[in-house]
Amino acid sequence: MEPLVDIHNLRYSPDGDAAVRVEFGHAIDPRVNRRVHGFCAALADADIDGVIEFVPAYAVATVYYNPIEIEYDALVDRLRELVHPDQVASTQGATVVEVPVVYGGDFGPDLARVAQTRGLTVEMAIALHSRRDYLCYMIGFMPGFPYLGELPAELRMPRLETPRTRVPAGSVAIADAQTGIYPGETPGGWNIIGRTPMQLFDPKAGVPSVIRPGDTVRFVPIDEMEFARLSTP
Numbered sequence: 001m002e003p004l005v006d007i008h009n010l011r012y013s014p015d016g017d018a019a020v021r022v023e024f025g026h027a028i029d030p031r032v033n034r035r036v037h038g039f040c041a042a043l044a045d046a047d048i049d050g051v052i053e054f055v056p057a058y059a060v061a062t063v064y065y066n067p068i069e070i071e072y073d074a075l076v077d078r079l080r081e082l083v084h085p086d087q088v089a090s091t092q093g094a095t096v097v098e099v100p101v102v103y104g105g106d107f108g109p110d111l112a113r114v115a116q117t118r119g120l121t122v123e124m125a126i127a128l129h130s131r132r133d134y135l136c137y138m139i140g141f142m143p144g145f146p147y148l149g150e151l152p153a154e155l156r157m158p159r160l161e162t163p164r165t166r167v168p169a170g171s172v173a174i175a176d177a178q179t180g181i182y183p184g185e186t187p188g189g190w191n192i193i194g195r196t197p198m199q200l201f202d203p204k205a206g207v208p209s210v211i212r213p214g215d216t217v218r219f220v221p222i223d224e225m226e227f228a229r230l231s232t233p
Contacts, residue, residue: 010083012076018067020075025059028149028177032059033137037214042082050075056213057138058147095215099181100222100230101130101172101194107227108172108194114157128152129193130219134179138213144183144201146211151177163189170196172219181211194219197230 011023022039025032036056043054043063050070054063065075103126104111115125134148141147151174159175164187167173171182173190182188183200200210211217222230 012079014072015062018065020063020065020072020079022061022063022079023059024061028058028137030135030137030149033135034214036061039083043079046078046082048075048078057140095212096133096218097211097215098218098220099172099196099198100220100226101196102222102224102227103129103172103194105224107224108192110173110191111193114155114174114191114193117157118154120154125155125193126221128155129174129179130221134217134219136211136213136215136217139209139211141180142182142184142186143203144209144211146180146200146209146215146217148179148181148217149177151179157191159189160191163187164192167192168195170198170200172196183209195227197227 011021013021013023015021024035024039033056036059040054040056040061043051043061048070050066050068052064052066054061063075063079070078102108104122111125112122114120115122118125120128129152132152134150136146136148138147139145155174156177157174167182167186167188167190169182169184171188171192172194173180173182173188173192175190180190181196181200198210202208
């Protein structure tokens with residue numbers, strides 16, 4: 001079932017004048033995403049002169065390069081050489097990040113509405129959200145924001161019609177088939193169901209983002225007293 005991607009028909013295209021998009025597909029699918037991460041791992045090992053960095057997304061890897069050091073066509077040729085049929089990121093030994101969450105109330109102002117809309121009790125909604133592991137497909141929107149999936153079908157909700165102008169840092173939210181965590185205060189349009197005391201992004205740290213693409217995320221329900229304890233430096 002793994003060969004969802006035809007590696008002979010990947011699309012390579014310029015993204016501006018100093019980047020290459022490598023498209024593995026168009027679906028949000030863990031199998032496609034593992035191929036993206038497998039390719040990025042091979043790219044890191046290849047250490048190609050002129051490549052500055054690369055960014056994995058759901059089904060695309062964007063490779064940024066210095067056109068003075070390597071030309072576009074030459075880089076695409078090198079990238080094609082890195083792709084092979086068995087190239088998937090291993091799930092063995094993947095980092096599991098446990099995220100403590102206070103659900104509902106002032107910490108999750110949309111949880112009661114989500115539960116009612118979906119015909120659930122609040123307790124059932126919490127159990128559905130916290131009793132499965134999520135794949136971090138990518139980091140985006142803002143530094144450290146993890147796009148996690150797949151959300152149980154019973155919890156799926158559209159984004160808010162009118163985004164909030166202020167979403168507190170640590171807010172755990174859902175939208176469509178995804179769940180995510182706001183690492184900093186920002187406007188946002190997802191349904192907020194809880195909040196974590198974890199600091200997800202520290203620009204001064206050697207690895208600034210606690211959750212990285214390919215990681216497994218597990219939400220752990222806690223109460224407000226535990227939130228206060230974990231929030232204390």
